[in-house]
Structures are given as structure tokens and as C-alpha cells.
Amino acid sequence: MAEKLGLEALEIADSINSLDDRLHTLAFLSDLPTSRKDLYSSQLMQVKDSAINNGQLQMVSEIEFIRSLAKEREENKKLAEQRTRLYWSLSIGGVLVVIFTVLIGLLVRNTHRLRERNASLYEKIQVQLASGKPSVSKLKNNDKTALSENPKYAGSSLSQEKMNHLQSRLTELLNNEEWLCDPDVSLGRTAGELGVNTTYLSRTVNERFGMSFSALLNEYRVPIATRHLSKHSSYANHTIESIARSVGYSSRSAFIAAFKKINGMTPSEYIKCQNAAESRS
Numbered sequence: 001m002a003e004k005l006g007l008e009a010l011e012i013a014d015s016i017n018s019l020d021d022r023l024h025t026l027a028f029l030s031d032l033p034t035s036r037k038d039l040y041s042s043q044l045m046q047v048k049d050s051a052i053n054n055g056q057l058q059m060v061s062e063i064e065f066i067r068s069l070a071k072e073r074e075e076n077k078k079l080a081e082q083r084t085r086l087y088w089s090l091s092i093g094g095v096l097v098v099i100f101t102v103l104i105g106l107l108v109r110n111t112h113r114l115r116e117r118n119a120s121l122y123e124k125i126q127v128q129l130a131s132g133k134p135s136v137s138k139l140k141n142n143d144k145t146a147l148s149e150n151p152k153y154a155g156s157s158l159s160q161e162k163m164n165h166l167q168s169r170l171t172e173l174l175n176n177e178e179w180l181c182d183p184d185v186s187l188g189r190t191a192g193e194l195g196v197n198t199t200y201l202s203r204t205v206n207e208r209f210g211m212s213f214s215a216l217l218n219e220y221r222v223p224i225a226t227r228h229l230s231k232h233s234s235y236a237n238h239t240i241e242s243i244a245r246s247v248g249y250s251s252r253s254a255f256i257a258a259f260k261k262i263n264g265m266t267p268s269e270y271i272k273c274q275n276a277a278e279s280r281s
Contacts, residue, residue, distance in 0.1 A: 119276070121264040167208045170194065218262060222259050243267070
């Protein structure tokens with residue numbers, strides 16, 4: 001559009017034989033980013049030479065001065081735009097640096113807290129292992145409140161005396177590692193070994209240990225697995241999967257879930273805590 005207007009202006013300048021208008025128009029056209037830029041520049045040089053030969057040097061100088069001012073203004077505009085882009089880039093970069101710094105600080109703080117928590121859990125686990133007993137929340141033997149208020153076992157003929165005897169025999173089985181670590185151990189199989197039905201066994205576990213049968217197995221199996229994870233254990237070079245199988249778990253995910261629920265950390269985290277504790281000592 002600008003080129004079209006310039007060509008129309010050039011035609012008018014030629015029709016009125018105005019050298020001044022031709023110079024200004026060709027100068028305008030030669031500055032446009034068109035495919036005929038070189039042609040306009042060549043024509044401008046010819047008209048400038050003609051003007052100089054006619055003694056109109058001042059007019060040519062004025063046009064060159066005006067063109068130089070226009071170029072300066074264009075350069076200044078580009079520099080201003082570049083400065084604005086740099087300013088916003090620096091501003092955004094500064095905000096990102098602040099955000100990154102804050103996130104790094106939060107990460108470091110959370111990592112420190114996690115290490116402290118894991119160290120505390122590790123110490124508790126070591127105390128529990130030293131005691132040689134699982135952390136089972138047993139109910140009192142003489143607590144008859146749960147028995148009388150549990151509608152699930154309403155009408156059951158299992159007396160407290162029989163429950164005490166069943167609890168004692170079950171505890172003996174749970175302390176037998178060979179039996180405990182058998183992956184085929186189940187509520188039905190255990191009831192068969194104890195010579196009772198599954199309802200009696202399930203009720204005894206629920207009321208005397210305060211949990212399900214599978215949770216009770218976890219309470220006894222996980223401490224054994226924890227000992228196996230020790231560097232001084234004969235299982236020291238075994239994988240987590242191998243240790244899981246050694247205590248009766250056929251599923252790696254089930255073992256990790258049980259381990260974390262009881263110890264508060266995964267087997268991998270436990271190993272890291274163990275290594276950290278040894279490096280400090």
C-alpha cells in the first residue's frame with residue numbers, strides 16, 4: 001500500500017516536473033522493504049546527481065539529513081523495544097529465581113524434617129526389635145465389654161476361658177517363625193491346626209488383639225523382615241523381594257504396604273536410615 005502511494009506521488013512529481021518532490025518520493029520508496037528497493041535506490045542516485053549538476057546541492061543535503069533522522073528514529077525505536085523486552089525478561093527471570101529459591105528452601109526443609117522423622121522411627125524400630133516383641137495392641141484378658149457389645153458374635157458359645165486358651169495357643173503359633181513365615185498360612189488353616197472353627201478364631205483375634213487375622217500376621221512378620229534387612233543379617237545381600245518371600249509374602253507390594261504401616265517407612269527408607277545411622281557412628 002505504501003509503495004503504491006509512493007508510485008502515485010512519483011507520477012505526480014514527474015507530471016509537474018518537480019525535482020524536489022521526485023527526490024523525496026524516491027527517498028521514501030528506497031527505504032521501503034520491497035523487492036524493487038534497489039531500483040528505487042538507483043533512480044534516487046540518478047536524480048541526486050542531476051540535482052547536484054543543476055546546483056541544487058542544498059536540497060540534496062536536506063533530503064539526506066531528513067533520511068538520516070528517520071533512520072535514527074527507527075533505530076531508537078528498535079532499541080527502546082529491545083530494552084522493554086530485556087526489562088520484562090529480567091523481571092520474569094527475577095520472579096522465577098525467587099520462586100526457585102523458595103522452592104529449594106522448602107525442599108531442603110522438608111528433606112531435613114523427613115530425615116529427622118525417619119531417624120526417630122528407626123530408633124523406635126531398633127528399640128522394638130531389641131525387646132523381641134511385635135507392637136501388637138492387645139486387649140486385656142478380663143475385658144468383657146467388647147464381648148458383650150459386639151453384635152457380630154451375638155449368640156456365640158465361646159467363653160472367656162476358652163478364648164484365653166485359644167489366645168495362648170495362637171500366640172505360640174505366631175512365635176513359631178517356621179509356621180509364621182509359611183506363605184500358605186490363612187485363617188482357615190490356622191483354625192484347623194488349633195481345632196476350632198474360623199468364627200471362634202476370628203473373634204479371639206478381633207477381641208484379644210484388636211485387629212484382623214491378616215493384620216496380626218503382619219505384626220509378627222514385619223519385625224522378622226526388619227531384622228533380615230540389617231546389614232549384619234544373613235539376608236544382608238538379599239533383595240527386598242527375597243526378604244518379603246522369606247517371611248511369607250508372595251506380593252512385593254503387600255509386603256511394602258505392611259512394612260510401612262507398621263514401621264512408618266518403606267524397606268528402602270529403612271535401609272537408608274540404617275546406612276545414615278552407621279555413617280554417624
